[in-house]
Amino acid sequence: xxxxxxLPAPLRLSVVVGLLYGFLVGVSLLEGGIKALGPDLxxxxxASVDNPLAGxxxxxxxxxxxQSSSVTTSTIVGLxxxxxxxxxxxxxMIMGANIGTTVTNTLASLGHLRRPHEFKPAFxxxxxxxxxxxxxxxxxxxxxxxxxxxxxxxxxxxxxxxGSAGVTFDSPVKSAVKAPAGxxxxxxxxxxxxxxxxxxxxxxxxxxxxxVCLALITKNMKTLVADRVERSINDVLGRGAGxxxxxxxxxxxxxxxxxxxxxxxxxxxxxxxxxxxxxxYPVTLGANVGTTVTALLASLATDxxxxxxxxxxHTLFNLAGILLLYPVPALRRIPLxxxxxxxxxxxxxxxxxxxxxxxxxxxxxxxxxxxxx
Numbered sequence: 001x002x003x004x005x006x007l008p009a010p011l012r013l014s015v016v017v018g019l020l021y022g023f024l025v026g027v028s029l030l031e032g033g034i035k036a037l038g039p040d041l042x043x044x045x046x047a048s049v050d051n052p053l054a055g056x057x058x059x060x061x062x063x064x065x066x067q068s069s070s071v072t073t074s075t076i077v078g079l080x081x082x083x084x085x086x087x088x089x090x091x092x093m094i095m096g097a098n099i100g101t102t103v104t105n106t107l108a109s110l111g112h113l114r115r116p117h118e119f120k121p122a123f124x125x126x127x128x129x130x131x132x133x134x135x136x137x138x139x140x141x142x143x144x145x146x147x148x149x150x151x152x153x154x155x156x157x158x159x160x161x162x163g164s165a166g167v168t169f170d171s172p173v174k175s176a177v178k179a180p181a182g183x184x185x186x187x188x189x190x191x192x193x194x195x196x197x198x199x200x201x202x203x204x205x206x207x208x209x210x211x212v213c214l215a216l217i218t219k220n221m222k223t224l225v226a227d228r229v230e231r232s233i234n235d236v237l238g239r240g241a242g243x244x245x246x247x248x249x250x251x252x253x254x255x256x257x258x259x260x261x262x263x264x265x266x267x268x269x270x271x272x273x274x275x276x277x278x279x280x281y282p283v284t285l286g287a288n289v290g291t292t293v294t295a296l297l298a299s300l301a302t303d304x305x306x307x308x309x310x311x312x313x314h315t316l317f318n319l320a321g322i323l324l325l326y327p328v329p330a331l332r333r334i335p336l337x338x339x340x341x342x343x344x345x346x347x348x349x350x351x352x353x354x355x356x357x358x359x360x361x362x363x364x365x366x367x368x369x370x371x372x373x
Contacts, residue, residue: 016220019213020297021176026209028181028301032082033202036195049085052092052145054372056137059096061365069101069259070294073314075207077295080310081302087151090310091144094295095137095317096365098288102130103361104260108267110357116347118271123353124343125270125277129263129284130360131335131342136321150320154312158305242282246322249286259291277336285326288318 049055063072076093079085085093109126112118144150188201253262266280295311302308325331346353 012220015216019216019220022209022213025180025184025301026206026213028178029184029202029206029209032181032185033199033204033206036199036202049089049093051372052141054369055089055092056096056099056141057365057368057372059093059098060100060361061096061369062093063097063100064103064361064365069097069291071207072097072100073292073295073311074298077298077302077307077311078206081299081304081307083304087306087309087313088148091151091313091317092141094310094314095141098133098314098318099130099137100361100365101259101291102126102133102263103357105129105263105267106357106361108264109271110353112267112271113350113353115271120343120347121273121277122267122271123346124339125266125275125280126263127342127356128277128281128335128339131338132281132284132321132325133288135325135335136317139324140317140320150313150316151309153316154309157312157316158309242326245279245282246286246289249283249288250290251286253287253290254293259287262287262290277339281336282326285318285322288321289315292318 049058059072059076062075063069073094076085076090076097080087080090106123106126106129109119109122112122140150184205185198185202188198188205193201249262252265253259263284266275266283269275270277270280292311292315295314296308299308299311325335342356346356
């Protein structure tokens with residue numbers, strides 16, 4: 001047994017707290033790096049997000065490449081916090097991250113590809129997440145572009161916490177992470193870096209800190225809760241309790257800081273027949289809500305209240321998707337039926353699996369971004 005896995009629980013929790021602090025320092029460094037790059041380069045880099053569809057596809061592709069919606073949404077929050085991205089441009093990217101994050105459990109289901117009797121239910125359990133998020137975006141993105149309802153709702157909630165958009169967000173967390181971020185910036189500057197070079201280095205260090213800290217938080221929290229996760233899921237879902245299952249999805253995802261882990265846990269349970277597709281479905285919806293906590297935490301490390309607005313949009317988007325598609329039985333069954341049909345096709349045609357995964361998560365976003373730039 002490795003030294004990491006033998007850590008006592010209290011010490012492991014202390015490590016997680018330290019890693020969370022490191023994550024927030026990374027967000028602060030990201031913000032500083034973006035500011036150091038200068039407005040001309042910034043406008044060139046992010047010109048494509050002026051188009052909402054391009055922004056959506058950027059969110060999908062960035063999340064697939066990072067294999068973490070938490071990293072993508074935290075980065076977006078940092079961009080908004082630096083003033084580089086407006087809230088309106090960031091919202092489609094946030095929605096795209098919701099689609100991109102579903103690739104992980106879809107890939108996890110491919111582990112059962114050589115066992116057809118397991119692969120069909122596993123692939124259905126994975127793709128129900130895909131279809132739900134795609135449908136939620138298809139409904140809510142046009143509505144948001146037409147009315148700004150999510151943004152206005154998030155701004156109203158943000159004002160409750162930090163005041164109107166014209167004031168500075170004086171976050172105590174921001175103050176706590178400002179010093180180490182400043183030390184890094186001063187250290188890099190002392191080596192002779194300035195301007196664009198300084199900005200790129202701070203960006204690299206900030207993104208590295210975000211990636212590493214989130215990965216280690218996930219690893220440590222997964223170790224702490226792994227034994228309890230499967231028991232909780234089996235106990236609750238075995239009784240067919242939809243709202244309770246969503247609650248389990250929220251709690252597990254907040255605990256492990258990864259919706260991908262929560263949804264991927266369901267795949268072997270579905271493949272073995274322990275859980276039905278209808279039972280796994282509400283857990284994925286809870287995971288969607290739980291994963292928004294990371295962006296909310298990231299917004300605390302920024303100066304601008306708009307960063308909190310974007311993080312709250314992420315939460316409101318996922319809640320709105322559930323309220324639109326889950327309470328009405330006829331609408332609730334749409335993602336289930338689409339997932340079942342896709343699984344039937346995939347079980348008899350292996351090439352369909354390749355076209356589905358590569359097409360939805362890589363080819364379509366990449367080509368779309370290239371055409372819409």
